[in-house]
Each structure stands twice: as C-alpha cells, then as structure tokens.
Amino acid sequence: MNIRDLYINYFVSKGHKQIPSSPVVPENDPSVLFNTAGMQPLIPYLMGETHPCGTRLCDYQKCIRTNDLDEVGDTTHHTFFEMLGNWSLGDYFKKESIEYSFEFLTKILNIPVERLAITVFSGNDKIKRDEESEKRWKELGINENKIAYLDDNFWIAGETGPCGPDTEIFYFRSDEEIPKKFNPDDDRWVEIWNNVFMEYYKKEDGTFSELPKKNVDTGMGLERIVSILENVDDNYKSSIWTKTINAIEKVSSKKYEGNEKSMRIIADHIKAAVFISADNAGIKPSNKDQGYILRRLIRRAIRHAKKLDIDINSNFEEVIALSIIDEYSKYYNELELNKNIVLDVLKNEKEKFNKTLEKGLKEFEKMIKNLKNNKLDKNLSFKLYDTYGFPIELTIELANEKNIEVDLDGFKERFKEHQELSRTSSAGKFKGGLAGNSEMETKYHTATHLLNAALKVIINNDVHQKGSNITSERLRFDFSCDHKLTEDEKRKTEDLVNKWISENLPVTKEEMKKEDALKSGAECMFIEKYPDIVTVYSIGNVSKELCGGPHVKNTGELGHFKIKKEEASSSGVRRIKAILE
Secondary structure (H helix, E strand, O other): OOOOHHHHHHHHHHOOEOOOOOOOOOOOOOOOOOOOOOOOHHHHOOOOOOOOOEEEEEEEEEEEOOHHHHEEOOOOOOOOEEEEEEEOOOOHHHHHHHHHHHHHHHHOOOOOOOHHEEEEEEEOOOOOOOHHHHHHHHHHOOOHHHHHEEEOOEEEOOOOEEEEEEEEEEEEOOOOOOOOOOOOOOOOOOEEEEEEEEEEEEEEOOEEEOOOEEEEEEEEHHHHHHHHHOOOOOHHHHHOHHHHHHHHHHOOOOOOOOOHHHHHHHHHHHHHHHHHHHHOOOOOOOOHHHHHHHHHHHHHHHHHHHHHOOOOOOOHHHHHHHHHHHHOOOOHHHHHHHHHHHHHHHHHHHHHHHHHHHHHHHHHHHHHOOOOEEEHHHHHHHHHHHHOOOHHHHHHHHHHHOOOEOOOOHEEEEEEHHHHHHHHHHHHHHHHHHHOHHHHHHHHHHHHHHHHHHHHHOOOOOOEEEEEEOOOOOEEEEOOOOOOOOOOHHHHHHHHHHHHOOOOEEEEEEEHHHHHHHOOOEOOOOOOOOOOEEEEEEEEEOOEEEOOOOOOHHHHHHHOOOEEEEEEOOOOOOEEEEEEE
C-alpha cells in the first residue's frame, strides 16, 4: 500500500474524515497563484466557518510552488508536490496531535525513534515557551537531547490573525552514526512533518489574545518522506519518479546517470505542467499569472530536451505526459478527464517555442554583426534568454563557434536582478493568507454569486464560472462565453445584480449530500474538490451554489455593483472586473 493510502487510512481510523484535494488553482484567493499547502483551501474553516465534514479532517493536497523554479534540477527541489495533512477544527489539540504523528511515523512507517528529533517554540517576551508539546514528546520517548528550542517555531500567515507555536519533526538522513545531541543546523537532520497549533490571535497593535477555539494544522511532504523511507539520497531516484524518468530515458535513448540535471528538470516541469493544464480553471500558456508559469515550465523542459538531443518534432512530451497521467489519475481523476486538453497544451506550446527559437537564432546573427570588441554584452545575452528563451549555455555555445566572448558575469548580474524582481512579484502575490477574509472580500464573494446568476439570465443558462479572484478592492470573474459582451448585455447584467441587491435578499446556508445538492440545481465550479457532505449557499430564489463561504447575511449589505471591464481571458472564456461602490 502506498504512503497516501496508509496516511488516510490511519487518520480515518482516528475519527478523521477524508476530504478531496482542492484544485491547484485556488478559488477566490488573490494571495497566491497556486495552492502551495494543504491548509490553503481550508482558510475559511480555520477562520471559524463550520466545515460540513466535521472537526477532524485529513487529505493529500496537490501543490505548486514557483518561488524557486531555478533551483529545480538538484536532488530535492520540486515545482509540483503533494502535502499530506490532518486538521483539528476546535477538536483535539497538542497532546493528541503529537501522539498521532509519533504513532504514524514509528508504528505505521516503522521509523526508529532514535532517528527522530524535535523542535519546539522557545517562547519570548509575549508568548510563553511551549512546555505542553515538550512534555508530550518526552512522555512518548524522545530524549531531551533530541529536542531543540527555537524562537522561530511560531507560525502566522500575515501581519495579523490566528497564529501559534509549531513543533517540527526531523529525521536523521545519513548512514553515519546518529549524534547524541540534536543540532537543527546539521543538514543531516531533515524536517519531515510540521504541526502548527493555532491558539492565539495577533491584533493590529501587536498584542496577542487567546483563541476561544483552537485549531491544529499539520503538513508532511510526500516526496520527502518517500525518499527517506526508500533510503535514496536523490528524490528523483524514489519510486514516485520511476515511471517519469523511465519515459525520459526512453525518448532520449540516454540513461539517468550522467544526465541527471536535465532529466530532473524535464520530469518536474512536465509533471507540474500536466497538473496545471488539467485543472478545471482552464489555464493556458500566456504572458501573465498562472499562464506565464505554465509557459515557462514547458519551455524550460523543451530546452533541456534539446540538451539531451531529443527530437523536438517527435511526440516526446506526449510520451512523458501520459506516463504521469497513468501514474496519478487514480488519485486525481481530472488528469484522465482532461487528458486531451493537457496533450494539446503541451504540443501547441512546443510548436510555438520552436518558432521562437528560430527567431532567436536570427536575432543572434543580427547581434553579432554590430559587436564592439567581439564581445556579447550582458544586455544582449539576457535579451536572448528573456525574450527568446535561450539558456546562457546555448548563447555561449553559439558565440564560441564565432569566436565571440560572452560577458558571463554581467549576464549573471542581470539574471540575479530578474530573479529578485520575480521573487518580489511572487511575494506580493503571497500577502494575505489567513488574514485575507475582510468584510469587503466577504461582500465581493457574495457578489460573484449574484453576477454568475445574472449572466445566466442575460446571456444564457450555459454560462458557467471558470474562475474568480477577489481582493478588498474588486472582484474578477471568469466565465464560459463565446462572444464579447455587448454594451446592452453589460448594462442589463449590472442592472439585474443591483435589482437583487436592492431587494435585500436573504443569504442562507445549509449542509446536504453532494448528490442531493446537485439534484436541487445547485451550481458548482469544481465538483471533484467537494467532499460527500457539502455546504450550499442560497441567495433568495436567484442563486444556489456549493461554496465554502464566507458570505454576507443579506444582499442589502453589498452597496452598488458596477462592471469596470469585460475582456477575453482565454479561448471561450471571458473576464469581468467589477467593484462595489
């Protein structure tokens, strides 16, 4: 039995309810481009909403992390990864959470206790030391020398909001003798599990109050724990990657040994691209947001395929993608359902990039005609990288053939500036988190339901939500539609939403079985992400949707609805940006 199943079975036996993995593209969360952790989709419930499946939950969540794409190629970094998580929403707390983690690791996975070490929160002038966690670990048999007390073992999503100490579990990943005393700075100790205990609320004035309802949020990376259990020092040699690496060996006629970096990048990037393009949000390669990341992943994979002398005009990307779909579709059925979409995205982007590469070669020829001192400066080499997708190695190779020097240090300097800009941009996307459910965002959340209902009346009943993004300043709503809305259609949509707002319609919430909700006519964006018991929000008789909330109590709270912009999002999908005045 694989680790996912062992994990879920264990926590179900402890009274937890398994919930489905959420899509990789988050709904109504402007703070991130992708779901980066198992807790992200549960934010409304960690903030106090009642979860229809109860107070004990567990899942495996597909995640995409993009803040260190350039690090992928080593033995440990991944863009796509899976998080195993279990939660207590005001139910059990530190004692039981620690017991469950310890029992799962030592009894189910049979990890020797002596290979485990722990960090706990050391306390500061505002929050006391986490003596309760420390005490429980000792009672379970963790030696005092294997517990370290750190001041950064404290978790908070933003500047304010729910927060609390965490306790991290480490594994000694080495064949050397296990040290008697745990040193968290020793790289041989690898973190495998983090248990966060949300017991405080940080106010805007910097003070902390105790939460009336305390939550537990834990996360364990699947790729890391599998590589540890299989005793491999390279994650890509673990069973998780076997099929994918074998497919790359097949299409390249080369072995993994000696070609590790390029094969890791191809395996990782195509896997991430498969999951992004299979997501029902309908992401396509583009020059912004999720589409930009998808384009970058596919193009980097193609560049490394060229390095392995793979025939780019062959169907190499299809062979690799199908191996991934075959591996994961048992757990994520959208891969099989959207298989043809995935293959089309990969093929179309490959063909576009091949043309771009040809243009880049022509641009290179133009550049070298006007060179000073027979040297390609940093701006020219970076333009080849940034505009035409040329890795610096390709530029150097082309320049060497013409006896031209490349300013490599200058390129690295420009590349570093580009990385800093990317990270800053990414950090901007990450603001918000748990603290991001403001009063205005709640209003906008409700307004998207009214907009969805109005479009069905004004355009036609086949209009369906394809995605949304909400901030405290505006809403963005993507919907299926085959034409640009006319001024008349926009005005009528706006008027209908405002009519419903003026009618002070009640917003009601009920829980029911998923199949009953669908039979009742409730609208649903991603049916596979919802558990067997769902929450349905109704707005008078005009809207009925499966949703996690939060919402206002009455439409009269919303104010005046105004459409600011209507534009194309992707093929067959339109986008409305609107505000509440």
